Structures are given as structure tokens and as C-alpha cells.
Amino acid sequence: MMVLILAALLLFLHSCHRQEQSVPKPQAIRVSTVTVKGEEISVPYETKAYLEAEKDVVLRPEVNGRVLELYVDEGSYVKRGQRLLKIDPSQYENTVRQLEAQLQQARVQYQNLEDIVRRRELLFQKDLIAKEDLQNVKTQLRSQEEVIRSIKAQLDNARLELSKTVLRAPFDGYIAQRMVNVGDYLTVQSPTFRLVTLDPIKAVFQVPQELLPYVKEGMEISLRVEGVGERKGKVFFVSPVADNNRMITVKALLANDNRQLKPGMYGVVSIPTQKLTLFRLPENAVVLRGTQKVVWRISQNTAQPVNVEVVLHQNGTVYVRGDLKDGDRIAVENAFLLREGAKVEER
Template sequence: MFKTDRIRLPLLLLVAVAVLSTGCSDSDTQDVRQESPAVPVILGEAQTRRVELILEQVGTLAANQDVTLRAESEGRVVNIAFQEGREVARGDLLVQLDSERIEAAILSLQARMAELNARLHNQLRTLERNRPLVERNLISQLQFDNLETEILETRSQIDGVQANLAQERTRLADTRIRAPFAGVVGARTLGVGDYLRPGDAVVSVVDLDPLEISFQVPEALKPKLSLGQGVSLRVAAYPQQVFEGVISFIAPRIDISTRTFQVKAQIDNAERLLSPGMFARVEVITDVFEQALTVPWESVIRTEEDTYVYTVEDNLARRVPIRLGRITANWAQVLEGDLAPGAPVILEGKFAARDGMRVAPQTVTPRQ
């Protein structure tokens, strides 16, 4: 019995020492935690600015008018009046076909027309001279009727000659192939002496100003677009240059397979820098926020579950969830979040910060 009590006493003393030691350890840990140094951070600032929401689409430039002229009359090429790749005005002569036979036919028809007109004139005079004679029965009614019939036949012949003359003049005009609109002619593929038949290709003419681009737009943005609205365009050939244009067409129907609608824009090309077939990137401003709240992009932390920034109040980091709008390389628009203009946000040191942690701001760096 006495042996057992002697063993129990040392055990009780050990337990008491352990309890006292544990209490001292927790107190020491709290003191250490309270005295841990603040995390150094560099701050930026939430700012208001004008933010434009921009629709970015791609498309291919095309000419408003691009035609291949074809021969409408048969004949030999006697003159090529254009230089390939040069600008031409509407109505300029491009190619002349041999027209000697047609011109000879026109002269013959004109002579025949003069002859018939002279005959008709004489017949009308004879008819008028004989009108009082038939009234006095000095000539028969049959003779008078024959004169009227001859006049009708002459007039019919005149109508036929006029029709043939108009046809030959049309054929003559077809031997002169002219530019249907102002533009640039394409490559020359024929020479003097070539024989053309109706339908043979002669040369292409392309209208380069303005050019047109077509692109698809999501149906949700249809209320944001209107005819005459400005667009901007960039191409790889001139990466630093922005070309301007306006919306010229908005499709009245939605493509149910893509839930988009077609939009066309006319692009100014007075300097002839752009060419049909170029791949282009189009930008259209769909909305404007004059006083949008933004934060430096460097301050934003994005995870699969959340997007947030750390702001600083009384040297304590505070985690603020946000919802973003437009994002650029330098800043991001804040659509939702407990932030005010001028609020400091952590730029450097954000990944080391925790909600409620003491921080030591080093400087405030304004972001543009």
C-alpha cells in the first residue's frame, strides 16, 4: 500500500508540470503571433474612368463592285485603251473591237432610210393633190385607196429600217467596251488581233473605295448596333494603322444555328491601302460607361471559385470579392464589389496577404 502511494505522487507531480508547461507555451505563442512583422505591400488605387465596351470580330474585305467585263459583240480587237492596274472613270473606253462592217451597214441603212422618207414625202403630196379629185369623181376611189395603201407600205418599210438601224447602232456600241463604274482595272489577258465572241472575258474592274466587310454578331448585341454607327478596322499589312468605317447593313433575321446575325460595314479606302480579300479585325463600341470604377489589373486575383482584390484599412488587409467587366492589360472594370473610388488595393504582396493580416504599405502607385 505505501509503495503504491509513493509511485502515484511522482506521477501527479509530472502531470502538474506538464499542464503548467502547456499553459506557458500557448501564452508564448500568442505573444509571438502578436509580435510577428507586418507583410510589406505596394498599393495601387481604384479609379473612375471612361470605359468603352468593344465588340471584336473578324472578317474579309470585299469590293462593293467587282465585275469581269465580257464581250457582247463578235469581232477582232483593234485597240486596247487601258493600262492594267490603273484607275479608270465610269464610261472610259477600255477595248475597241473592229466595227467597219457594222458602220458600213449603218451607212447603208441610213441611205435606205433617206430614200424611203423621200418616197413617203412624194406619196403624201400625191395623196393630197388627189383628194379633191376623188371628191369631184375625177379619179376613182380605187386609185385613191391604192395611194393610201402605198403610203402605209412605205411607212412600214421605214419602221423596219429604223429597227435594223437601232440594232446595228447597239452592235456598234458593243464594239466599244467601256468601264461601267469608276475603279481599277485588272490584269490584261488579251492583245490586239485577238478575236472575241459574245461571252468572252475581256478585263475585270474593281471598285476599291469604299470597301465592304461582313461579320457576325451575337444576337444579344442587336439593340447595341444601328445603321451609320462607326467601326474601326485593323489589318496585318498595317498593324499600327486604324481604318474607319460605318455600319451599312444589319440583317433582319437571326441565324438559328449560330444565334448570330450578319452586319456589313463600309470602310473608307481613299488612299487605296486596303485590298479586297484582306483578313481584318473589326471593333465596334457597343456601350460606354463615363464614370466606371476600375482597379489596376495587377491587383486582381482570379481563381476557379472567385475573383477578388485586397484593399487596406488601418494597415489591415481586407479581401473584397468583385465581378469584372472589361479587362485591359493595365486595368479591369469593376461591375460589382464593395469598393469606392480612391480605395487602396494591393499590387505587390497580394499573394502573401490574408484577410485581416497586418500589412505595411510601402508606397502608392497610381495606375493609368
């Protein structure tokens, strides 16, 4: 009986030994690493901005009348002083002709009175007429001078009104909209064309009051517009007042020589603010662990998690802050496979 028990015990021990030999040891995870070093980075504040033309006006005529001709259409580029439309000048031409005739008659009358004055002066010198007769005709001459000046003023105004029958561009720009047709009767309140400039163009955005120390006139900003790319600009206006939400309006001018930026478009403006010491890593070095973002610090071939905050993200690179120090080796390739205490093999 004892022999059977001893044989069973030996068989059991041999079986356990074989099971222990069959359990594989955990393999080390192969990773690549980078060595980090803190960098002082100017962290930008980003916010949405909308674009508007530096000059954007709706043109209205300065005189009333019916449209006789249109010289430009929507999309046209016009130079300052270029003709845009012409209003029927007939009534203004008639007014000019009438005043020119009146002026001519007044000048003839003035010359007649001058002759009379000269003759009466001679008669007065010979005591042939009373002094009052001479004074009366001189008074008439001065009155006629006033008549001539009045008619000249009216004629100048009439000629000016006549010149205004041609509407001209007040500055170089593009016709963004035409709101008139040939034959329309216009008053001085009638809209005709919307004229805008495209280069330079304004970016308008808002910043919270706590960022006001970082926003100054003349500072450079960066604007990123989807489909266009990134453009640089300079701040030229910082509002002296805040709105009800304690936000400050800021405006910047951007070069737009290729006219790709259009009024009404939106972009993201980036403003340099405070400087922080951050660690630069490839973006795949940062992994999610529950709700936390972590990187895996490798020490003595063992992985340990370090919670980090991603402060900046640029083209596949992230800048993070956390409990890191210069010289730490951080796992990159296969970082998503790691667990706390996992053994690793560096490539």
C-alpha cells in the first residue's frame, strides 16, 4: 500500500514540474524611444476671425436722373476716378446754358453802366450834373457786380452738378455688386454699386480681457484659413472698450496680393502669449489611459506611466507638460501596447 502511495506522489510531482516548464515567460515589448529636453515655447492663443474689406462702400449718385449708360459690371476692377455710370445730363446742360446766357447779359449790362459812369464823371467834373446822379449810377454798377458774382456762383454750381451726372470710382477696387440698370431713375439715396478693396484685407477677432497684455498695435499675428493656408498680419487696432462679455475687439491687416482671401471668409488667428517650458514628442508617444493622457517613461527596461497635458499640437508633433525631466526616455513605437511595469526592449 505504501508503495502505491509513493508512486502516486512521484507521478504528481513529475506532472507539476512539467506544467511549470510549459508556462512561457512573458516576452519584453519592443519599443523605440526618444530622449526629451524641456524647451521654452511661446504658447499661442487661438480664436476665430472673420475677414472684411479695408474699404467697403455702397456708392450713391450725387444728382437725380435716369441712367443713360453703365460702364462696368460685377467683378470689374476699377481705378480711382474711372467712370461707372452716366445719368441723363439734359436738364443739367440746359441749366448751364441758361446761366451762361444770363451771365453774358449781365456782363453787357455791366459794361453799359461802366460807360455811363465814365460819362457822368466827366459831366460832374464840369458841374453839369449833381453829385447824386453820379452816385446813383455807381450804386447801380456795384449792384450789377453783385449780380454777376451771383450768376457765376450759380453757373459754377450748375457745372458741378453736370459733372456729377457721371458717377466715378472714389478709390481702386472691385465691383462686388451692381444694383442698377440702364433706364432706372435714381435719386441721391439710390444704391448703385458696392465697391470693395481686397489688398490688404482686415481680420477681425476678439480676445478675453486677461490676454490684453499680450495684444499690442504693431504686433504680428498668424491667420490660418481653410483652403488658402496661413498668412501673416499686423495688428493696427485694439478696441479701447470691452463688450458685455469682457471681450476686446482686435483688427489686423494682412497682405492679399493674390486676392485669395475674400471679405466674409473665416479663419483661425493665432496670437503668441506666455512662454512655457514644454517637452516635444511625436504625437503617437501620447496615449489614452482611461480618461488621462499619458506617456511611458522607460527606466531599467520597465515602462512607467506619466500623466501629461498636451499644450500644443503642430504637424504630427505635440508639446506636453507633466512630471518629466531632461533626459527621460519616452516610448514612441508600440507605446499603445504598454502597461504599468511592463518589460520593454529598446530598438
